[in-house]
Amino acid sequence: MxxxxxxxxxxxxxxxxxxxxxxxxxxxxxxxxxxxxxxxxxxxxxxxxxxxxxxxxxxxxxxxxxxxxxxxxxxxxxxxxxxxxxxxxxxxxxxxxxxxxxxxxxxxxxxxxxxxxxxxxxxSAISEYKAHIVCTRKTTPGLRALEKYAVRAGGGSNHRFGLDDAVLIKDNHVAIAGGILPALERARAAAGHMVKVELEVDTLAQLEEALAFGVDAVLLDNMTPDELRQAVAMVNGRALTEASGRVTAATAPAIAASGVDLISIGWLTHSxxxxxxxxxxxx
Missing domain, CATH: 3.90.1170.20 (Quinolinate phosphoribosyl transferase, N-terminal domain)
Structure with missing residues (x-):
């Protein structure tokens, strides 16, 4: 390593x-x-x-x-x-x-x-699949750099380190902005050319709307393995796909088998x- x-x-x-x-x-x-x-x-x-x-x-x-x-x-x-x-x-x-x-x-x-x-x-549980395990911002206050280092020591990768190194539009952002399209438009207009934009989606309909606009990554939140497979097929390489939500070593293989690029897990650092x-x- x-x-x-x-x-x-x-x-x-x-x-x-x-x-x-x-x-x-x-x-x-x-x-x-x-x-x-x-x-x-x-x-x-x-x-x-x-x-x-x-x-x-x-x-x-x-x-x-x-x-x-x-x-x-x-x-x-x-x-x-x-x-x-x-x-x-x-x-x-x-x-x-x-x-x-x-x-x-x-x-x-x-x-x-x-x-x-x-x-x-x-x-180890998903070693036969292409997906990478990534951590989140759910870290102990003050210890984020150390805890994210520990994830790397365990063979995982890091998601964003803070609010300042990537745009991640979540459900509350969408609700306050008045929809996915205005949230994406404002984010893209404000983000620099080096900043990636990721959107969290809960449904395949939301995913379709995001893909029509164009995003760098999509966070597929709490989707079933079957929904994830459909989502990966819809994306078809146009964006990075990230699965999230109640992932364990037991459930991770089925999630990875869907073809997603990333699987993010908060409890790795907080619990x-x-x-x-x-x-x-x-x-």
Missing amino acids: NLCPLSPLLFEPLVRAALVEDLGRAGDLTTDAIVPPDLRATTVLAARQSGVVAGLDIAALAFRMLEPGIGLVVERPDGSPVEPGSVIATLSGSARALLTGERTALNFLCHLSGIATATAAVV APALDIGLDYQS
Whole structure:
């Protein structure tokens, strides 16, 4: 997998804020009382269940913000599958930094690995079809860049990152504009030549109206597999087709079999369960 790493500029402020939240005004009372300041230790990040890793650089930064000299040897880089007991990475250095940064590091690593794991499961379920799994803007406030990175680590792709990188006309836009045609006309007139326009449709009649005007992509919302097949035939390559609505690993294959280009899933980022990963003391 050719997974481009996240720039630290995107996550350094988040890790710093998380550490400040945890350390409060007095620091780690437990560790500072028990562990000598010059004690060194070695720990491993180990998987407790099967999944896919994402967020190692972010976890490492949580330790290194406390002690820049913390050493990291990666065994399973982001995007790698793991089984229970798999060693993901070995950390060595200040015992105080390792203990104090543990929870912040694991909060990020377990959450992002959970997203990567959930994504990988759906990607695997539709592997025989051409459709790509994409995430949405249903992300944890402040963590969007990280969560969308985790989707990529799991083999998925990203939908738009925000309101400013594409036009997506949804049902409320259409209702307020007074119909599909005026909504499309206003959007196309305002959008720059580099901005794509996508329209959400609930029926094949709406799709026909959108195709008559011309759009870059259509979001086929909550359609049955049979309706999706009809929609793909109507589009006939004139626009990207995206299926959305209550998609799971179990329902995704039937949706992908319809021939759609994309399947968007919100729960990958807003509800994926964390992957159980622990920090184990070695010496």
